Amino acid sequence: MNIKIEENLDRKIKKYIYGKSQVAKLIFPAGLGSIALYETEQILNNLWFPQKFNSKSTLLKNEILIENIHMFSITELLMRSLCLTDIRLVIFEGKCVGKEAFEKHCKSINWNLFINESMSLKLKVDSVASKAFHETGLKEILSSILKDSVKEIVSGENTSETTCVFADLYKDKLTVSISLAGDPLYKRGYRGTLSASAPLREDYASCLLLKSMQFVKKINENFDIHNLFIPFSGTGTFAFEYLQYKYNCAPALLKREFALQKMPLFKPENFNFLLKKAKENCLFFKEISSLSTKNNLNIICNDNSKNANDALLENITSYKNLISNHNLEAHIPFFDINNNSLLNRENFLKMDFTKLNFIGNLFIPLNPPYGIRIGSNSDSANLYKNIANKLNELSKTTKKVNSNILGFILCPNEETWSIFCRNLFCKESETFHFTQGGIDIRVCLFYI
Known part of the structure; x- marks a missing residue:
């Protein structure tokens, strides 16, 4: 690229992208906008790179609209x-009335910035x-503008x-x-083998976990959570999130990688600062001695599917390698593949909880098989009844050591709920x- 053209582009990026406030649309998992908004505002109120604008967040039906926000803050989100x-x-x-106006507006955009x-x-x-x-005609107009x-x-x-x-x-x-994401943000990068039974997406899982934390704080x-016990754990989404x-x-x-990193407007120095x-801020990179005992976490992933457990082990290896690939040693002692307590391959409904030796409070996220994963609705209803009874049994064990249980369960219909x-x-x-996936999921949060 010609040096003068590069300098002109840099000036435009500085003026139109980083020199003025921006507007962004944040897309969230369907039905979980309020919890996505909560997380967004938590980040914006505690930015690592403070912005000079007072941004405004508005929760709409299918998105969060953020106005008056700096590009650095969008990058941090x-x-x-x-x-x-x-x-x-x-x-x-x-305003856009007619195809001619659509074409005119699309041509007026400084596409070389993006x-x-x-x-x-x-x-x-x-x-x-x-x-x-x-829509088809408008797409053809936009394509003809951008194709070269x-x-x-x-x-x-x-x-x-x-x-x-x-x-x-x-x-x-x-x-x-x-x-700015390119690939959806729930594609974290550690997942290898996918479950054949349509695992819960990572963004959904994180929303449910954050919602649980809000629930228990009330x-x-x-x-404090000392044990993460995950029946029907599959490939480990709840554990990782x-x-x-x-x-x-x-x-x-x-x-x-984010699509932002390939755009002309990308500022690698800002990105690297935020990565630093x-x-x-990540506790994985703290010295073990600096972690208080209450941060210690016992994880048990329970699933009687060999394929799911094999995929989980692959994902653990990938996850640990990615975390440790930052010139710093990551300490994840509770995610030790050689730790036999990590995986439990028993049938949850037949488990002897006295053998698990839980010490302290439990957090139990439950995403049981349902629909085509289990068969008829009557089978699902019976399964959910048995799960409730099994949790009652578990609570008798935890009460003996003055521990409480926080959890949630995903229910595919009103009958199972x-x-x-x-x-x-x-x-x-x-x-x-x-x-x-077109299913209205009911989530029951519970505190025992």
Whole structure:
């Protein structure tokens, strides 16, 4: 690239991206917007790189809109968030009536700030409440504008795009945005073998874990978790996401790439500063002697599927290698593959809890098999009744040592939720809903 062109581009990036406030769209797992908003505001109120703007966050139906935010702060959200699915930088907003106006506005965008010839793009156009727009035609217009500025424009589900550009029309308002994540943020980078039974996504899992922490703090502000016991643990999603939360491990430390890093506007010095702060704040990189005893955590992943356990062991190896790949030795003593207490291959409903020797409070996230994973609805209802009875049995064991149980269970329908709640003996409970794969999931939080 010509030196003068490079200098001109740098000036534009400094002026239009880093010299003024931005607008961003944060995408969250369906139905879990309030908890994603909570995490977002926690990060923005405790930034590692403080911003000069007073940002405003608004929870909408399918996204969180953040106005008046600095690009550095958007980058920090991208690197730190556990609960978000995507972060999109808004690059145009304005009135748009007719195809000619759409083409004019899209041509007016300084695309060289966001894309280059090494990138592949996917285009998504959404037109609502406007008879004047046809999505296919608008996508063709946008494609013709961008095709000469990128390596290729791809379409379809199984493609390898660098990132995605979104053109959203509502009546006569056009919003154009670009994903800074590229691959969805729930793709942390450590997962190898996937379960054949559709595992819960990482962003969903983190939202549920954070919601549980809010729930228990209302009951017992000093509640401390000493044991993480995960029946139906599968490939370990709840275990990994809880570690990320408890030990303040930013997802960026797992070495996944973001589309932002390939964009002309990317500032590597800022990114590296935030990566350094992530290491400083992650308890995995603290000396063992500096970790208080209350930070010690006993993890038991329980699943009687050999395939699930084999995949979990692969993921543990990958996770530890990624964490330790920062020129610092990560101390994860409770995730020792040679530790026999980590994996329990018994049938949960037949376990003898006296042999587990739990000391201290338990946290039990439950995502039992349901739907096609187990068979008929009657089988599911019976399973949930048996799980409730098994938890009652466990609570008798923990009461002997003055320990309490915090947990939640995912229920695929009202019948399984109802039978579980009727049979569980608990001190406090709370129910909320989210949607996954078109299924309305009821989540029962409980404190025993």
